[in-house]
Amino acid sequence: MKGKIHIGIGGWTYEPWRGAFYPKGLPRKRELEFASRRLTSIEINGTYYSTFKPASWAKWREETPDGFVFSVKASRYCTNRKALSAAGESIVRFIGQGMGALRDRLGPINWQFMASKKFDLDDFESFLKLLPREVDGLSLRHALEVRNPSFKNERFYDLARRHDVAIVFADDDDLPAIDAPAAGFTYARLMRSKEGIETGYTARDLDRWARRARAWAERGDVFVYFISGAKLRAPAAAAALIARLK
Numbered sequence: 001m002k003g004k005i006h007i008g009i010g011g012w013t014y015e016p017w018r019g020a021f022y023p024k025g026l027p028r029k030r031e032l033e034f035a036s037r038r039l040t041s042i043e044i045n046g047t048y049y050s051t052f053k054p055a056s057w058a059k060w061r062e063e064t065p066d067g068f069v070f071s072v073k074a075s076r077y078c079t080n081r082k083a084l085s086a087a088g089e090s091i092v093r094f095i096g097q098g099m100g101a102l103r104d105r106l107g108p109i110n111w112q113f114m115a116s117k118k119f120d121l122d123d124f125e126s127f128l129k130l131l132p133r134e135v136d137g138l139s140l141r142h143a144l145e146v147r148n149p150s151f152k153n154e155r156f157y158d159l160a161r162r163h164d165v166a167i168v169f170a171d172d173d174d175l176p177a178i179d180a181p182a183a184g185f186t187y188a189r190l191m192r193s194k195e196g197i198e199t200g201y202t203a204r205d206l207d208r209w210a211r212r213a214r215a216w217a218e219r220g221d222v223f224v225y226f227i228s229g230a231k232l233r234a235p236a237a238a239a240a241l242i243a244r245l246k
Helices: 029-036 054-062 088-095 097-106 121-128 155-164 204-216 231-245
Strands: 005-010 043-044 069-073 104-110 143-146 169-171 185-190 222-228
Touching: 005 204, 005 231, 029 104, 043 222, 054 097, 069 097, 069 222, 097 104, 104 185, 143 185, 185 204, 204 222, 204 231, 222 231
Parallel strands: 005 043, 005 222, 043 069, 069 104, 104 143, 169 185, 185 222
Antiparallel strands: none
16 A cells, blocks of 8 residues: 555544543543554544644643654634635644644644535635645645535546645535545545444444545555544444554
């Protein structure tokens, strides 16, 4: 395979995981340490709502092992706006908060848009021109999570390719599923886990996702996150997929 496959969950702080995924009695301050040794990636979700000090980013790096990678969910203040061309100041503030302290643990940035945001070529091209390509000497990779059916068109795919940004693949009943290679990596969010299934997805479905992840890896690195759905089952689903890919 050309790329590495990284599999994980969204965030690491979730009360129902305590006693289910995290052992009873595990101190909360050690939850990231625990999760990062059973999964290979985590999407940091708190950055969608808040900013963090450089010391927090450095601490997250120190608590995780070599080879572990974080993706970062971009601030809503960058994407939830009528005119994306006006997002420049918010993007600078988001990128500059200290994520460079992750160093080799820094993976892609996920720019998520509301379902009401429709595709407008000029609007999105203006936004993509604002995205920086490096921070603190580290190369940045960007992924666009679009949630409106209007994005299922070749003009959007061509735009993403020209700017070397990935299009997030969503496994969900209500969101458009776009598997259009546009950058040197693939970013997928799987959102159909069921609480009645111990691993969230059936064995047959997990086998299917393992095959698909291997196929994606033929074109570059892969980032797969179990998000939403039955959140309680996300860690088990991620662990089960990791086991299939060993």
